[in-house]
Amino acid sequence: MSDIQQTSSIGYLTYAGDYSVRNTQTLSGVTQLWQDAFARAMAQQVDDNAGETPEYSAVAATDNQTGEPIAGATALDKIVEQRECPVQDKEIAPPEPLFLPIAEFEWDLADKPAKPFTALEMIEQQRNLEFDDNWVRPTVLNPYDDSVEPGPGPQPRPLFLPIAEFEWNLADKPATPFSTEEMTEQQRHLAFDNGWARPIVLQNLRLAA
Numbered sequence: 001m002s003d004i005q006q007t008s009s010i011g012y013l014t015y016a017g018d019y020s021v022r023n024t025q026t027l028s029g030v031t032q033l034w035q036d037a038f039a040r041a042m043a044q045q046v047d048d049n050a051g052e053t054p055e056y057s058a059v060a061a062t063d064n065q066t067g068e069p070i071a072g073a074t075a076l077d078k079i080v081e082q083r084e085c086p087v088q089d090k091e092i093a094p095p096e097p098l099f100l101p102i103a104e105f106e107w108d109l110a111d112k113p114a115k116p117f118t119a120l121e122m123i124e125q126q127r128n129l130e131f132d133d134n135w136v137r138p139t140v141l142n143p144y145d146d147s148v149e150p151g152p153g154p155q156p157r158p159l160f161l162p163i164a165e166f167e168w169n170l171a172d173k174p175a176t177p178f179s180t181e182e183m184t185e186q187q188r189h190l191a192f193d194n195g196w197a198r199p200i201v202l203q204n205l206r207l208a209a
Contacts, residue, residue: 063070117125131154178186
């Protein structure tokens with residue numbers, strides 16, 4: 001099997017359709033391009049910050065006289081200083097109960113209390129309750145059985161119906177009776193309709209049908 005000759009330089013992607021570049025060579029070229037781009041970006045960032053003094057440098061991390069590193073001693077001094085800081089415990093009191101004043105309602109706007117029932121109304125309600133419990137409910141809940149004799153029904157009592165008092169002054173006034181001349185005129189119109197107009201209309205309807 002013959003070896004495929006390379007026609008392009010490393011780091012250059014050929015156009016579509018050119019299969020002379022192997023996949024490994026293409027990937028290595030792309031990786032090299034990214035490495036060069038990152039290196040240039042880092043160098044540019046170093047050049048931009050060249051005028052600023054680094055916070056942690058090799059000169060600052062060593063002692064000028066002895067040459068020993070002082071980064072650890074500085075960190076230890078900060079730790080000891082923080083430990084020796086006066087710490088006071090803050091007592092947290094429990095939450096106090098919320099004071100809510102009693103609401104003052106406007107009782108004038110509330111519904112008025114219902115009037116108590118009178119003695120007659122209480123007796124009537126008790127009679128209706130006994131009638132429902134002793135006769136209506138057993139009759140409805142128990143199925144009808146012909147073999148059992150029905151119990152006595154409630155005793156009839158007079159029905160109280162108050163007489164209605166109408167305000168006759170608000171009713172329509174009685175109609176005025178017709179006079180003799182008006183009665184004669186109405187009789188003449190009725191005779192004309194029955195004797196002449198009605199037969200002609202009926203005859204025309206028969207012809208049209």
